[in-house]
Amino acid sequence: MTISWGRRLIASFVVAFVVAIIAHAAMIVTYFIGSLGTSTAPSGTLIVAVSNYYSLTSVFAFAVLFIAAIIGAFDRWWTALIAGVVAAVLAPVVGTLVTATSGGSPFSGGLIGAVFGTLLGGNLLYAVVVATLTATFGRWLFRIVESMRSRFEPDRKIALVRIPATNLAEGVVTHIEREAIDAELADKQWDAYVAALSEAGWQTVEVTSADRLADSVFVEDTAIVFGDTAVIALSGAEERRPEAPGTEAALRAQGLRLERIEAPGTLDGGDVLKVGETVYVGRGGRTNAEGIRQLRALVAPLGYTVVAVPVTKALHLKTAVTALPDGTVIGYEPLVDSVSVFERFLPVPEAHGTAVVVLSDDTVLMSSSAPKSVALVEDLGYRVVQVDISEFEKLEGCVTCLSIRIR
Template sequence: MVRALVRRPGPRLADGLLTHLDRVPVNVELAGRQWRDYVAALAAEGWEVHEVPPADECPDAVFVEDTVVVHDDLAVITRPGADERRPETAATEASLRSLGYRIAHIQAPGTLDGGDVLRVGKTVWVGLSGRTNRAGADQLAALLTPAGLEVQPVPVRAVLHLKSAVTALPDGTVLGHPPLVDDPAVWSTFLAVPEESGAHVVRLAEDAVLMAADAPRTRALLAERGLRVVAVDISEFIKLEGCVTCLSVRLR
């Protein structure tokens, strides 16, 4: 059974940090309904969902992916690049300890956001962004290399996180919206998609992915490739530079 960590949005969600987008009104009540629908979609796929205790004082805490990188039974607690987000990690660590995970930490001067970490097979791509630095990437490499993984840093300039630009299909194909991808040639198999939100998928199974509902052309493209696509409305989180990957952490 696949397990996932999630964290419900708090009352200060609309105050979340923005880097590449202008601030627009966020409907916090609607965001709560969308989050519940997102969690329900995971549960409908047979996932066992574990909720990290809420952090109402942290506007961005719903984006739980940024607080940890998980491989097998190892949970690497991140050191987010934004100072305001560092208090989010303690409850994630406590939740994973309770589930029996080994814990490691990214230490200063390293910074690392989980949204900058994309695993494709045995390769772990780490975006060097405004939130993740080389020291953080190097520390992650030191933790994951003994497990047989290869960590490859890649520059990220046009978007907040690496996974704001690219994610991977179950077969390892990397997909992205070309205007937001610094160098598509980095990946040996790259699929250009016509919508920004189409670049973001969560692997549900070997033949299924979860994606945002506002990318119908990409949804059709993936369906043509034989994938079953589950679409969810996350419009309020997109206003805060969020995407479907940000809202959960896939566990073993």
């Protein structure tokens, strides 16, 4: 279990406890206020009696919400609402049933019917409070707690990778002529790529293989990570959409909070370039305007500004440009629609020299098929780790496409 999973456990406990306590307190306050209008003055005895009556109900509500949060119910508002409704119904029913039978009432169909009837009576308020809180305040609190990092938690450097499919040669090709793929060489190149990440201090985590999904090795297209939040993409190439669930499971296992692009929006991770707090998004064949709008709405609360960039000469934005650690955007000008959109742009002399994976503040990973571009970047003071990915470049892939980096 990773440290981020620890944050998920803590967030699950905190949210389940807070929702259950608030609902419990709401019932005490309600009965207390209700007694003010009676001939019997409210007292500590009433508070204790109400608290005892709802104690088991609140315990069950806590348990249901805790389990739901761990398995990801708070990642989306509608699954949080479902979890809240389940807890709102199940906890009062089970709690009241246990309380009744332990008090001497025989277990029978009549008792069960009477217990369910309380959902329209005394337990109705409790159910409403739990369902409403879970889908609103509860989900908000879960996201806040889960995103908090302890000062004792080390900086993470995790790279998700996915082994090439056996039918890699059938991958989609859009802007270049198809070439024969050497599958055995591709496997060796992928192994070397993963080894390079590991040697640079990155923990590599394999996404479950998708042996019949030809493009699945290009795992970057399936999600984009913004700190502790991951946005699950929805590719404009429908044949690639089945790749996303495997990536989603791997990101969930790392404890990231998940958001997603929904149809009719489309977006590929290869179209998203992060430079500081600016997020450049390529509008091209795989990413549409609605996908960009959705991404903007998702990351604006995280402090990012989305800038849309036209892409007509390459498969993805990051086929044409990427960025060095200092924020300088580098690219092969014949593939770039508009250079002026970038604050700082540096042209490189080779098409395969556009892509860099930032390994650290002074080290980048580049393709060995672009020696002039490598020399240019080295001359800027960076250490360049070179890898041969020629078989993947035949499928419009680059060094960024083969991993999702989580920092």
